[in-house]
Amino acid sequence: MGDRDRVPNRLVKWLKSGKGQRCIIMIAFMAVPLLLLVVFTYLPFIKMFEFSFYSMKYLGERHFIGLQNYKDVLTDKEVMNSLLLALYYLIGSFVQLALALYFATMLSFKTKGGNFFKGAIFFPYLISGIAMGFMFRFFYTRGFVLDTVLSWLGFDPESLPYWLRDKGVNNISLVAASVWKYMGQNMVLFIGAIMSVDKELYESASLDGANKWHQFRYIILPSISTIIVLNMILSITGSLSAFEPPYVITGGTRGTSTFFLLMHNMAHRHQKVGKASAMALILFSLIVIVTIAQKLIFKYGFSDRNESISRKTARMLKRQRAKEAK
Amino acid sequence: MTFKRRFFYILRTFIKYSSLIIITFISVLPTVSTVITALKTKEEYASTNVMTPPGNWLNISNFITAWKDANMGLAFRNTLIILVFVLFGSIMFGSMLAYILSRFKFRGNGFIRNLFLFAALIPGIATQVTVYQIMHALNLINTLHGYIILMMGTDVISIYIFIQFFENIPVSLDESAIIDGCTYYGVFFKILFPLLKPAIITCMILKGVSTYNEYYMSNLYLQNKSLYVTVSTSLYTFTGPYGNQYNYICAGVIITMLPALIIFILCQKQIYNGLTQGAVKE
Numbered sequence: 001m002g003d004r005d006r007v008p009n010r011l012v013k014w015l016k017s018g019k020g021q022r023c024i025i026m027i028a029f030m031a032v033p034l035l036l037l038v039v040f041t042y043l044p045f046i047k048m049f050e051f052s053f054y055s056m057k058y059l060g061e062r063h064f065i066g067l068q069n070y071k072d073v074l075t076d077k078e079v080m081n082s083l084l085l086a087l088y089y090l091i092g093s094f095v096q097l098a099l100a101l102y103f104a105t106m107l108s109f110k111t112k113g114g115n116f117f118k119g120a121i122f123f124p125y126l127i128s129g130i131a132m133g134f135m136f137r138f139f140y141t142r143g144f145v146l147d148t149v150l151s152w153l154g155f156d157p158e159s160l161p162y163w164l165r166d167k168g169v170n171n172i173s174l175v176a177a178s179v180w181k182y183m184g185q186n187m188v189l190f191i192g193a194i195m196s197v198d199k200e201l202y203e204s205a206s207l208d209g210a211n212k213w214h215q216f217r218y219i220i221l222p223s224i225s226t227i228i229v230l231n232m233i234l235s236i237t238g239s240l241s242a243f244e245p246p247y248v249i250t251g252g253t254r255g256t257s258t259f260f261l262l263m264h265n266m267a268h269r270h271q272k273v274g275k276a277s278a279m280a281l282i283l284f285s286l287i288v289i290v291t292i293a294q295k296l297i298f299k300y301g302f303s304d305r306n307e308s309i310s311r312k313t314a315r316m317l318k319r320q321r322a323k324e325a326k
Numbered sequence: 327m328t329f330k331r332r333f334f335y336i337l338r339t340f341i342k343y344s345s346l347i348i349i350t351f352i353s354v355l356p357t358v359s360t361v362i363t364a365l366k367t368k369e370e371y372a373s374t375n376v377m378t379p380p381g382n383w384l385n386i387s388n389f390i391t392a393w394k395d396a397n398m399g400l401a402f403r404n405t406l407i408i409l410v411f412v413l414f415g416s417i418m419f420g421s422m423l424a425y426i427l428s429r430f431k432f433r434g435n436g437f438i439r440n441l442f443l444f445a446a447l448i449p450g451i452a453t454q455v456t457v458y459q460i461m462h463a464l465n466l467i468n469t470l471h472g473y474i475i476l477m478m479g480t481d482v483i484s485i486y487i488f489i490q491f492f493e494n495i496p497v498s499l500d501e502s503a504i505i506d507g508c509t510y511y512g513v514f515f516k517i518l519f520p521l522l523k524p525a526i527i528t529c530m531i532l533k534g535v536s537t538y539n540e541y542y543m544s545n546l547y548l549q550n551k552s553l554y555v556t557v558s559t560s561l562y563t564f565t566g567p568y569g570n571q572y573n574y575i576c577a578g579v580i581i582t583m584l585p586a587l588i589i590f591i592l593c594q595k596q597i598y599n600g601l602t603q604g605a606v607k608e
Contacts, residue, residue: 025510026430029422034438036419036479041445044456051456058459103349106342119594120350123357126586128539130561131579135356138363138376138572145359148377184353185601192602212338241449260451267455280452287447 052277062274069278079279082259085171089239089258092175096183097231103183104190105216118191122184133248136177140164140249167255174245174256181244186231193224226298233294237287259283357583364388364576371573388577392564396578397552401560405538408474408556412537413530415478420529421522424488425514429500439489446482451542461547468550476547477537484529487603491525492518531593531600538586557582 014020052069056062073079103121107114127135139145140163151157163173201219210218221228243260246252252261259279267276363371365380367387393399427439457476458467466472500513508516541558548554551562561582564575590597 021510022430025514026426026432029426029514030438033419033423033479033485034441036475037441037445039460040457040476040479041448041453042441044453044460045448047456047459048453099349103346106346111342111346115594117346117350118598119590121353122598123587123590124353126535126539126590127357127583128541128558128561128586130541130558131582134561134564134575134579135360138576139356139359144376145355148375149355180353180356188598188601192598241452243451260449263452273455276455280449280455283452284448287449291447 048277048280051274052281054274056274057271058273065274069275070282072275073278073282078257078262079259081255082257082262085256085258086239086242088171088175089178089242090235092179093182093235093239094232096179097186097228097235099179100183100186100190101228104187104194105220107187108191108194108220109212118188122188124181124183125185127181129244129248132177132181132244136173136245136249137164140173164250165254170250170254170256174249177249178242178245189227189231190224193227194220197223229297230294233290233297236290240283240286360576360579363572364580366573368571368573371571376572388573389581392574392578392581395574396560396563397555398557398560398578398581400553401555401557404470404554405557407470408477409534409537411471411474412477413533415474416481416484416533417526417529419478420481420484421488421519421526422514424485424492425518427485428489428492429497442482442485454543454546458546467547468554470548470554473544473547473554476543477540481533484533487525487528488522491522495521527596528600528603531597534589535586535597557585 015024053064053066054062055065055068103117107118111117124132142162143157146163147157147160150160161169164170197219202215205215205219241260242258243264246256246258246261247264250256252258252265257265260283263276263279263283266272266279359376362378362380363376365383365385365388366374367381367385370381427435461467461472461476464472466475495518499517503513503517504510539558541556541561544554544556544559545562548556548559551559561578564578
């Protein structure tokens with residue numbers, strides 16, 4: 001009789017002890033998020049790995065075909081074309097970073113109406129993808145917004161290309177739409193980084209005769225170089241997985257299909273689930289490679305960042321003083 | 327010398343403001359042209375250039391048509407329900423998980439952190455092929471709760487924001503509460519959770535914006551548009567029969583943008599701060 005009672009008793013005792021309490025709360029607080037993570041991220045990922053070796057549709061039979069899907073993807077002309085397109089987006093994102101840096105620097109100094117400018121440049125980021133798609137289809141239509149504005153500037157409307165149809169320009173139009181949406185977000189990040197620079201650095205620098213360019217070159221740039229490099233690396237993965245502008249504006253027609261959009265159509269339009277999974281895994285491995293490269297760069301490239309700032313600043317101030325003395 | 331300085335100062339100011347004005351013009355141009363077209367009558371839209379101002383700046387008939395045709399009343403109701411549950415869920419689960427990971431030393435702590443970090447690398451839309459099958463097996467397709475659960479499950483950023491925030495709260499605070507006889511639940515809900523307020527606001531903004539604007543998964547998993555239309559997918563109404571009737575389409579677009587604009591004007595500072603904190607921190 002005693003044994004039966006004792007086991008639950010011991011259990012209850014243990015549960016009431018500090019150790020038991022810890023265990024309960026750990027399970028209670030972690031169960032749901034971990035379950036969601038496994039069910040909606042890792043399970044699909046593992047399944048995708050499995051599917052990539054099969055020829056299959058959503059329903060019906062499937063056949064094991066080994067690495068054939070990967071071979072097909074890597075020799076596909078459209079895929080190669082889409083990787084070339086990624087270059088457009090990569091160049092676009094570098095332009096975007098440069099613009100963001102320029103305007104962030106402008107706006108972090110005293111500016112009349114600074115908040116208005118900042119808000120107007122940032123707002124496109126808050127517009128949903130679908131709304132943006134409609135807006136830019138409208139914007140680029142022959143004789144509509146862009147053509148009208150260009151004709152104000154003296155361009156002959158007849159000589160302008162069809163922005164979304166002509167194969168030479170349509171990808172540039174899409175990249176421009178993407179820059180329009182995300183530049184403001186980058187700018188806000190850069191402003192945040194610049195604001196965290198110690199204000200005294202500017203003051204002492206300008207006392208020593210440093211001009212605005214010197215302040216930018218020797219104080220701002222070195223102290224936000226980490227976030228700039230990080231964003232440059234992120235834009236590599238971003239341009240590989242560019243999806244939104246072509247999906248919502250052109251639907252990937254006329255040679256605007258990026259890798260991601262190709263994969264989407266492969267899966268949902270042509271129902272080639274196996275091949276789409278192989279594409280997803282190729283994309284994923286590229287992202288992992290870039291991420292590892294990023295970690296290595298930050299481990300070995302930026303370890304003495306703070307020292308180099310102060311050294312550079314000191315050198316710059318010395319040179320300035322020498323000039324003044326003359 | 328002073329003349330030269332003054333000249334450069336004026337030049338610099340000129341370049342600064344003209345470039346700011348140009349970029350601002352480019353930034354608002356698509357939105358402004360959308361507003362102009364949304365205010366035009368059908369005849370006006372057909373007969374005038376898109377950039378010609380509308381005859382009546384208070385013509386809201388297109389908005390009424392768009393609201394009704396795209397079933398936006400229902401769309402806003404659904405999006406509000408989704409927002410409330412997704413925000414509540416991801417903040418509760420995110421902060422609870424972050425509490426355990428930052429306050430409890432146990433085997434597997436680092437492993438779980440890495441699991442989440444690694445998950446952030448997997449492109450979300452890419453896995454939808456197989457997520458769809460799982461949603462199907464769980465009977466979650468075409469249900470609001472299915473979509474809500476899915477949206478709560480894919481949030482790595484907020485967990486990291488919470489972990490970072492916890493690491494700045496001294497552990498001695500928990501310890502003294504425990505000595506005073508407080509349980510772990512008490513420590514979390516009564517002492518730490520109220521201190522998390524800034525982190526909660528950040529997460530609400532980041533998650534709120536992405537949930538409000540999300541269209542890919544809601545299109546995929548809420549296919550029954552007559553029941554489960556959301557604000558972003560309500561715009562799909564305008565793809566078929568409307569063709570080129572941009573005066574209605576633009577009105578619809580503006581309606582979906584308005585809540586975002588109002589929130590943005592009211593909490594600019596928090597949004598900027600949220601974004602800066604939410605940016606990948608290494």
